[in-house]
Amino acid sequence: MVLAQLGGSISRAIQQMSNATIIDEKVLNECLNEITRALLQADVQFKLVREMQTNIKKIVNLDDLAAGHNKRRIIQQAIFNELCKMLDPGKPSFTPKKGKPSVIMFVGLQGSGKTTTCTKYAYYHQKKGWKPALVCADTFRAGAFDQLKQNATKAKIPFYGSYTESDPVRIAVEGVETFKKENCDLIIVDTSGRHKQEAALFEEMRQVSEATVNPDLVIFVMDSSIGQAAFDQAQAFKQSVSVGAVIVTKMDGHAKGGGALSAVAATKSPVIFIGTGEHMDEFEVFDVKPFVSRLLGMGDWSGFMDKIHEVVPMDQQPELLQKLSEGNFTLRIMYEQFQNILKMGPIGQVFSMLPGFSSELMPKGREKESQAKIKRYMTMMDSMTNEELDSSNPKLMNDSRIMRIARGSGRQVREVMEMLEEYKRLAKIWSKMKGLKIPKKGEMSALSRNMNAQHMSKVLPQGMLKQIGGVGGLQNLMKQMGSTKDMMGMFGGGE
Numbered sequence: 001m002v003l004a005q006l007g008g009s010i011s012r013a014i015q016q017m018s019n020a021t022i023i024d025e026k027v028l029n030e031c032l033n034e035i036t037r038a039l040l041q042a043d044v045q046f047k048l049v050r051e052m053q054t055n056i057k058k059i060v061n062l063d064d065l066a067a068g069h070n071k072r073r074i075i076q077q078a079i080f081n082e083l084c085k086m087l088d089p090g091k092p093s094f095t096p097k098k099g100k101p102s103v104i105m106f107v108g109l110q111g112s113g114k115t116t117t118c119t120k121y122a123y124y125h126q127k128k129g130w131k132p133a134l135v136c137a138d139t140f141r142a143g144a145f146d147q148l149k150q151n152a153t154k155a156k157i158p159f160y161g162s163y164t165e166s167d168p169v170r171i172a173v174e175g176v177e178t179f180k181k182e183n184c185d186l187i188i189v190d191t192s193g194r195h196k197q198e199a200a201l202f203e204e205m206r207q208v209s210e211a212t213v214n215p216d217l218v219i220f221v222m223d224s225s226i227g228q229a230a231f232d233q234a235q236a237f238k239q240s241v242s243v244g245a246v247i248v249t250k251m252d253g254h255a256k257g258g259g260a261l262s263a264v265a266a267t268k269s270p271v272i273f274i275g276t277g278e279h280m281d282e283f284e285v286f287d288v289k290p291f292v293s294r295l296l297g298m299g300d301w302s303g304f305m306d307k308i309h310e311v312v313p314m315d316q317q318p319e320l321l322q323k324l325s326e327g328n329f330t331l332r333i334m335y336e337q338f339q340n341i342l343k344m345g346p347i348g349q350v351f352s353m354l355p356g357f358s359s360e361l362m363p364k365g366r367e368k369e370s371q372a373k374i375k376r377y378m379t380m381m382d383s384m385t386n387e388e389l390d391s392s393n394p395k396l397m398n399d400s401r402i403m404r405i406a407r408g409s410g411r412q413v414r415e416v417m418e419m420l421e422e423y424k425r426l427a428k429i430w431s432k433m434k435g436l437k438i439p440k441k442g443e444m445s446a447l448s449r450n451m452n453a454q455h456m457s458k459v460l461p462q463g464m465l466k467q468i469g470g471v472g473g474l475q476n477l478m479k480q481m482g483s484t485k486d487m488m489g490m491f492g493g494g495e
């Protein structure tokens, strides 16, 4: 996605500034101009970008900074904070509670991905133990009910709709009533989308919303490719129904995304999820701090831990986390994780949360190829002995063992070696988890709290650590900040 380029440009600008011997007004201005250019290219509104630049300059008053202050860190922190502020309206949206019925209504223009997103939202919650249900109150588009029905059936989610009833209000009321009786705790109502912001659409939406269903939350679904137009569109919807949250779709495409993300923040409704593909599980929770961390290439540990809980079956989780905390990443763990990956789909999402890891194993857009590679690796591992699989000692794999594995799996020696290299690379990354206290499900922030400077120094990209002044600098920085919470936010572990 183009946003990744934005992240790259901003990181480069900060890096360039850090390379300068003295950080003066000129160097700071060059860095800020570079960031401004990158944000405008990503379609972020000019007004917001200018505001951000002014704020950073206000915070980073170079004259006032006493000698000895780490200017780089202060500037970097200011950039991070301003980016977060731009994307965070500062007001959380309504959060449904498991076991208590909530009605969630989806609105948006035609083709924005509303129907697909309804199912993704339902599926996401179903995997977390909710009892969702889908109501199709889109009577405008002929195929809408069939599409919802098909998606819902695939995900085994109950649905309600009609081929004959043309009154969306009636369908919505009946659907909601039906599912309330069935004790569903997340009743999702899909409404009609039109190709333009027509008065009739807004009136229909208002009727479904206020007169009847009375939703606990209205989610506005927006296609990220609309860029700058996002602001007016989001506002138009908000004026008609009380939009409480936004989901931005198609963030996987060539869309610039910055426009949509920043414009919705300007309308004071938080973005709660982003859609990253056509498949059901290509759907990510949107959290501003980790998102900005990832954008700036700093990784996202808390998201990563959440993903482990999502991807790895419950009964394997404690064992896996225990092994990782002992720093014991064996070929068998890699094998088991590959199995989970193939079952669960896009692991690219998971790995993109690790610093410096994203593009290597599963480049976006080349998932098929990557899956084939994983399957090949697994075939080779099938030819290994238990001793080999359970060892974390790479020296065990001598030439004769490698040749035997190649023969046994019908693969080239070169390929076995490539697989072992991949294992070593992964083991190195995962070894950074060694000694971390294992957070329980739902306690991801515990991980952040338990991270000390030593751990953090291992997971931070080398260049960045150098900028901060090594482990010592990092320790000082953490002390200065009083708590590690803000710090973790900065590096991606925010709550």
Ligand SMILES: Nc1nc2c(ncn2[C@@H]2O[C@H](COP(=O)(O)OP(=O)(O)OP(=O)(O)O)[C@@H](O)[C@H]2O)c(=O)[nH]1
Pocket (backbone or CB within 6 Å): 108, 109, 110, 111, 112, 113, 114, 115, 116, 117, 138, 141, 144, 147, 192, 193, 194, 249, 250, 251, 252, 253, 274, 275, 276, 277, 278
């Ligand atoms: N690449 C990508 N495609 C998406 C995403 N979300 C939805 N789509 C695709 O966008 C197209 C339109 O999605 P729908 O869900 O039918 O859109 P809609 O807003 O419900 O349309 P109406 O019912 O006509 O209002 C479909 O082809 C979806 O597969 C996404 O996050 N990424």
